[in-house]
Every structure is written in structure tokens, then in C-alpha cells.
Amino acid sequence: MLDERSKSLLKTLVERYIADGQPVGSRTLSKASGLELSPATIRNVMADLEELGLIASPHTSAGRIPTARGYRLFVDTMLTAKPGSIVGADARPLETSTLQPDQPQRVIASAAHLLSNLSSFVGVVTAPRKPSVFHHIEFLRLGDRRVLVIMVAPDGDVQNRVIFTAKDFSQSELAEASNRLNASYAGLTLEAVRERLKSEVDVLRSEIATLMNAAVQAGTEAMVDEQDRVVISGERNLLTVQDFSNDMGSLRRLFDMFEQKTQLMRLLDVSSRAEGVRIYIGGESQVVPFEELSVVSAPYEVDGQIVGTLGVIGPTRMAYDRMIQIVDITSRMVSQALSGQK
Secondary structure (H helix, E strand, O other), X not given: OOOHHHHHHHHHHHHHHHHHOOOEXXXXXXXXXXXXXXXXXXXXXXXXXXXXXXXXXOOOOOOEEEOHHHHHHHHHHOOOOOOOOOOOOOHHHHHHOOOOOOOHHHHHHHHHHHHHHHHOOEEEEEOOOOOOEOOEEEEEEEEOOEEEEEEEOOOOOEEEEEEEXXXXXXXXXXXXXXXXXXXXXXXXXXXXXXXXXXXXXXXXXXXXXHHHHHHHHHHHHHHHHHHOOEEEEOHHHHHHOHXXXXXXXXXXXXXXXXXXXXXXXXXXXXXXXXXXXXXXXXXXXXXXXXXXXXXXXXXXXXXXXXXXXXXXXXXXXXXXXXXXXXXXXXXXXXXXXXXXXX
């Protein structure tokens, strides 16, 4: 637990560092804090904060910078985001954005672009998940115990997957399996088909049951691959961020993450299970893969159900109060647009 004097000095140090990007010395801290403390007292408090792991001293400077732990304490206990403080030019894109509910992909792309423009960092949005319902399924024999599964969704979307089977099925056997699936299960979600197959496996020939289960598994994976995608906007903004521009290794790793998207999906999946705006700071946990990176995210809804996540990715040295408002407002806009609300 910190006393009020230590909290005040830590808050001032974090705010000065976010604003200036330079390590904060005791003289600057004395002027900015407004506290009538001697330089020696301030140095003692800073030494205590450093011992607690809340601030650190770069080798090239006598000043101090916040650590991930210091940022976390600042965000959790000292940050005051004032509602409605995004005004003027900041608010105009939010007010004039035309997000059409009948064009969900356009809504998602517009939201990512908006987040990037307002934050000057990277905007990310996960596309809404659609129910994995199939309208029609077809099996085609490829030979060598390989089968092509063609699955058509009600909206006409087509997914293809090659599966490997224990036996070499004839095309007539594959047609039988296709007919059974289409006659009995069309219109159901793949999860529902899987559950029904568990109880009905006894009435099906074992090889047909195995083939149908393999097809359902392949269809599920195809749906996941297709829908668990992340829309990213503004990656190039990080090239101008001082915290990254001097470290090509960090930039390369960041761009690899944006390209692969796997780590982003894991992070945003965690975010979707949280209520409201959440802040993830690199270096404090395994959630954010890079120490110099922070993510401000929030889930969005369609008709009251959480269907995706959006957020801003940038350096740990960011104006968190401003990012919280940008993410919160954009989340509500997307929820309203996709739910068809005015």
C-alpha cells in the first residue's frame, strides 16, 4: 500500500512520461506535482517506488519511467476518464460515421478504421460469429483415403475441407453419407449435429458414422477458420511511434503478430469474456505478448448478445483515459449499428 504522497508522485510521473516520452527527474516531478517537498524527499520516495517495481531508471538517464506494474497501478487506481471529453474534431468522425446494419463487414472495417484514426495507433475488430449451420453437404472421393467435404451454409457461403479416412470409401458410400446428413440434419448447427450423432451412432453403419463425424469436425474447423478473423487498421502508425521506431526488432515482431493474427485472436478472445473496457499491459502477464505494448479493448453486442471484440493496440506509453473513451464509444456505435438501432 502506498501513502497519498507516494501515489501523487507516481501519478504525476506516469502522466508526465505519457505526455513527454522522457524519463522524469526529481526536479520535474517537484514542479509538476505541486507538492511542497524537498528534492531529497522526492528522491527518497522515487527510490521506494523503484524498490517496489513501480518505476525504473533507464541506464542513460537519471530520470525514471513507469514499469508495467506502475502503469497497472496507475490505470486501476489513479486514472480518471471524464465522460464526454472527446469533443470537436475528435467527435466528428464518430457522429458522421455511417455504419449500416445490413452490411456487417463494412461496419467492422469502418470501426477498425475509426479506432485507428482516433487513436493514431492500431485499430482491431473481430468479426461477429455466425451460427455454424449447414444447408447442404457433399462428399467427393479423391482416392488414397482422402475425401473432399463441401459444406454450403444457408447464406450460400461454401466451405471445403479435405479429410483423411481409415478406409477407402467408394463414391456410392460417400453419396449415402451425404444423403443421410442432408435428409436428417440440414438446417441444424454443427454442434447440434454432433450431439445427435452421439445418440444415433448405433443405428448407423460404423464406417458411415465415422465419416459423418469426421465431416462435422471438418466443417466446424472450416467455420472457425473463416469466422475467427481479425480486421486490422493502422499498422503503419506504429512506424512513427517513438517507443518502437528505434527498435527494428520490436517492429518486426509486432508486424509478424498482425500478419499471423493467432496471438491477437487469443488476446481478443480473453477480452470478449470481460464486461466493459479492459486494459491489458505488456510485461505484466502472458496475455499481451510484448512488454512495450498495451491493448485497450471492449466487447460489442448484437441484440444483447456479445458477438465480438474491438480495441486499440499501441505503446504502453499511451493516453489511457482518451483510449478508454474512444474504445467505449466505438463499441456502443458498432453494437447499435449491427443491432439496427438508431
